[in-house]
Amino acid sequence: MKDFKGLTRSEIINLLKKDGLQSFRGDQIFNWLYQNGAENFSEMTNLSKDLRAELNKRYALTDLQLKQKYESIDGTKKYLWELADGESLESVYLPYERQNRHSVCISTQVGCPLSCSFCATGFSGYVRDLTAAEIVDQVVKIQADISQKEFGTPRISNVVFMGMGEPLLNLNNVLKAVTIMNDSDGLNIGMRKMTISTAGYEPGIRQLAEENDQIGLAVSLHAPTDKLRNKIMPINQKFNLKDLLAAVNEYIDTTHRRVTFEYVLMEDINDDPHLAEKLSRLLKGINCHVNLIPANPVADLSIKRPEQKVIDKFYDILSRNHLSVTLRREMGTDIQAACGQLKRSSQ
Ligand code: SF4
Incomplete structure (x- = not known):
């Protein structure tokens, strides 16, 4: 059964036409899904009863089920969803x-195959890629949850693909979801307000630059040498720093966009001042911004956050070396919603 949640507006219209149904209803259905947050065809009351019955019979609509919701004192919310096959994910x-700004951080895979040393998702293994519909529905469901009087107010303005999974390993579905979310008659989320975060899957960076030059790119770097990065991020054994930065430079040349490098600071692992100097040299001349993220505690993985004075020193070195750098304000740490803390089971 074709799932309407994973189709763009024109694909819905074309499918209705192909199936001998009223194609002009496609716009109305799309609006119901993304401007009103309809969860099923029966809610689409400006369609005839017969058409609704026909839609119900022929097509599916992904509908993530909320298993648990956690709310932080800072307003961050973490959602644990159950998928149709019983798998679960968080956003x-x-x-x-x-x-x-109302941002969502969404997942692209159930689990993750990349096994970064500091990450609860990688620790729990890889199960499968999410469909475009499952990616889009995370945003729709969160939009419904935060809406006050009507669906879409306040409106989700930014999407980061930084939850569970490596987005560039599921790029086709991610880009389909991006197109659906960007539609101005739907969720209307600006292309430039969406960011894909990668652990360094080099072929995916090149593919992204070719296929979409508007969406932002963030690269999880976390180490300025291959020796250290091999340990923290096993993907570096396949695509080393030289390959990765060559792909990043190509991305910048093609898209003319600045890239963000994420650097999670972990005590006694990658927080030494000489690494800050090395990082400065590595990134010199690249049109980039560095986002320093003090590590979040993850149960089972003995990762610690450095002391504040160590964090400040690292920051100062980068800044003194003329890198554009910010220290990320952590949100949602108390509900395990911060970077590297998402996983497939509840807390
Ligand atoms: S940090 Fe990202 S890429 Fe690495 S294991 Fe976790 S989810 Fe996968």
């Missing part, structure tokens, strides 16, 4: 009230 809502 996070991050309100930045002062900037009037």
Whole structure:
């Protein structure tokens, strides 16, 4: 059964036409899904009863089931969803009230095959890729949950593909989801307000640059040498720093966009001042921004956050070396919703 949640507006219209149904209803159905948050065809009351019955018979609509919701004191919400096959995944809502920004961090795979040493998702293994519909539905469901009087108010403004999984290993479904979420008659989330985060899957960076030059790219770097990065991020054994930075430079040349490098600071692992110097040299001349993220505690993985003075020193070195750098304000740590803390089971 074709799933309408994984189709763009024009694909819905074409499918209806091909199946001998009223194709002009495609726009209405799309609006019901993304401007009203309808969860099933029966809710689409401006369609005739017969058409609704026909839609119910012929097509599916992904509908993630909320298993658990955690709310942080800072307003962050973490959602644990159950998928139709019984698998589960997490996504996070991050309100930045002062900037009037409503961000979601969503997952692209159930589990992850890349096994980064600091990450609860990688620790729990890889199960499968998410469909485009499952990616989109995380945003739709969170939009419904945060909406006050009507669906879409306040409106989700930013999407980061930084939850469970490596987005570039599921790029086709991710880009399909991006197209659906970007539609101005639907969720209307600006292409430039979406960011894909990668652990360094080099062929995916090149493919992204070719296929979509609007969406943002963030690269999880976490180490300035191959020796250290091999330990923290096993993907580096396949695509080393030289390969990775060559792909990043190509991405910048093609898209003319600045890239963000994420660097999770872990005590006694990658927080030494000489590594900050090395990082500065490595990134010199690249049109980039560095986001320092003090590590979050993950049960079972003995990762610790460095002391504040160590974090500050690392920051100062990068800054003194003229890198654009920010220290990420952590949100949702109390509900295990921060970077590297998402997993497939509840807390
Ligand atoms: S950090 Fe990202 S890429 Fe690495 S294991 Fe976790 S989810 Fe996968």
